[in-house]
Amino acid sequence: MSTTSDVPRLRQSTSFQRMPLARVKYPCQTSTWIRGNPVAVEWSVLDPSAVYVKIELCHVDSTATTLVTASAPNTGCFVYSKVPWGLIGDGFYIRIVELVPEASASQQATAPRETLSDVFRVGNSRWPDTASEGSLTPVSVRGSSIRSPSPMSSRWHTEHQPSFRPAASCY
Known part of the structure; x- marks a missing residue:
């Protein structure tokens, strides 16, 4: 005779952990972007199955974002041709978002993965x-x-x- 205590219990995972998308290398906490100049956004690709990413420039005190690029290859680097003149101060960060193909998105109920940079500043040229x-x-x-x-x-x-x-x- 068997009881329920004899039946091995399966571990239930409370959350499914997906592989991280990337880790931002630049900009970092000590970075200062100069308005009007080009900069490179650099990241370590942690999941090469994500083929394209969207990159946004965000601020900690705002829900507004500046689109750096709507679609870039997930190669680990993107050159932003010109930091906008309308931005200045501390509290900026980069958000890199996985672009999921439409066919996959309809089959998937999970949100696209994203990664954030350290907070950095945007300033003026010193010259x-x-x-x-x-x-x-x-x-x-x-x-x-x-x-x-x-x-x-x-x-x-x-x-x-x-x-x-x-x-x-x-x-």
Whole structure:
């Protein structure tokens, strides 16, 4: 005679854990994106079965998002051609969302996977080369301070700065 206590119990999983989509490498907590400049978003691909991803720029105090790209190959890198001028300050982060093909989406009841970057900041260029024509930039000459039109500062920047590359590179 057998009782219910003799029947082995099966473990019930309370939640099904799916493989993580990715891990964001850049931007990281110490990153500062410069408005108007290109940047690279870099991530480790943890599940290569996710072929395409959507990338969004978000802020911790807002539900609004800025679309970085609606669809990018899940290769681990995407170059964002220009950080928008309308953004500045702390509290930004990147959201990478798995794009699920429509046929699979109808068969699947689960939400697409996503991963978030660390919180980072968006700032201005530290160089005065973005001043508009006719604006004045202070320049020190022989211990005195004079003002020089912005073309001079642009020329100095060109001569003393290496050519610009994105803050992170995909290559």
